Amino acid sequence: ETGVTQSPTHLIKTRGQQVTLRCSSQSGHNTVSWYQQALGQGPQFIFQYYREEENGRGNFPPRFSGLQFPNYSSELNVNALELDDSALYLCASSQGAAGYTFGSGTRLTVV
Amino acid sequence: RKEVEQDPGPFNVPEGATVAFNCTYSNSASQSFFWYRQDCRKEPKLLMSVYSSGNEDGRFTAQLNRASQYISLLIRDSKLSDSATYLCVVRPNDYKLSFGAGTTVTVRA
Numbered sequence: 001e002t003g004v005t006q007s008p009t010h011l012i013k014t015r016g017q018q019v020t021l022r023c024s025s026q027s028g029h030n031t032v033s034w035y036q037q038a039l040g041q042g043p044q045f046i047f048q049y050y051r052e053e054e055n056g057r058g059n060f061p062p063r064f065s066g067l068q069f070p071n072y073s074s075e076l077n078v079n080a081l082e083l084d085d086s087a088l089y090l091c092a093s094s095q096g097a098a099g100y101t102f103g104s105g106t107r108l109t110v111v
Numbered sequence: 112r113k114e115v116e117q118d119p120g121p122f123n124v125p126e127g128a129t130v131a132f133n134c135t136y137s138n139s140a141s142q143s144f145f146w147y148r149q150d151c152r153k154e155p156k157l158l159m160s161v162y163s164s165g166n167e168d169g170r171f172t173a174q175l176n177r178a179s180q181y182i183s184l185l186i187r188d189s190k191l192s193d194s195a196t197y198l199c200v201v202r203p204n205d206y207k208l209s210f211g212a213g214t215t216v217t218v219r220a
Contacts, residue, residue: 033207042115042198042210043155056206090154097205102154 004093004103011107018079021106023091025072029101034066035090037105040097043090045080049074050096112137117199117211124189124218132214133183134199141209143202144175146184148195149213155198158184189218 005024013019025032031050035043045058049068063079072093078085086109092100117134125131125206144161159166161173161182172185182199199211 035208040212042212044209045207045209048206050206053203056204058207088152092208100157100208102156104154106196107152 004091004101006089006091006103006106007080008106010107010109011077012111013081013111015083015110016082017081018077019081019108021076021078021089021091021108023076023093023103025074025091025093027100029093029095030072031094031096032068032072033092033094033100034074035088035092036060036085037088038084039087046076081110083110113211114138114203114209115145115199115201115211117210117214119214121215121217124216125172126191126218126220128189128218129157129185129187130189130216131183131185132197132216133181134211134214136180136182136199136201136209138201138209139177139180141201144182145200145202145208146182147171147198147200147210148172149198150195155210158197186216189216190216191220194218 033048034046037043048056052068065077068074088105090105091103094100120182146158147155147156159168161175165174170187174183196213201209
């Protein structure tokens with residue numbers, strides 16, 4: 001059974017740039033969620049994708065957007081990067097609302 | 112008010128000790144509750160689900176008090192490998208998990 005894989009593992013971007021983070025879901029999982037974890041904080045829900053549609057969103061601005069593909073993999077896109085976007089971005093896959101498995105995350109630094 | 116609030120610690124305990132900590136949640140309609148463990152710079156991993164009747168998993172005991180909207184975790188006979196951040200997690204609806212900021216536990220030899 002393949003777990004959740006995220007790429008890249010680390011990334012440094014300049015303020016104002018755009019970034020795309022990728023996530024491959026665990027085999028058999030059809031739902032992908034994205035979380036942002038700032039240093040010293042718990043993960044914060046960004047949004048969830050099910051059947052290629054966004055079906056829930058947290059308190060994040062529209063410059064945070066995503067996609068889910070037919071194979072259930074997903075992308076998180078962030079436009080106009082700000083310094084406060086520096087964080088660990090976690091992807092979690094699940095079969096519907098059950099059994100979340102987290103990837104090891106992408107550590108984004110905005111300078 | 113934060114959705115999930117935890118005592119950040121740190122709790123610094125000797126091997127073999129018992130350590131307990133808790134969290135509170137704000138959404139009374141929440142139906143599912145969990146404790147996750149997160150090691151430094153790693154992803155969160157499910158430690159255990161928390162049920163209304165309370166439940167044990169080896170040295171770990173979790174309790175849920177719905178009336179007070181309070182969840183606890185107790186670790187008996189602490190091991191060095193228990194050193195981690197413990198995240199209290201609540202599912203307020205079908206599409207998201209709400210995490211506390213975590214409680215740091217350090218077990219010393």
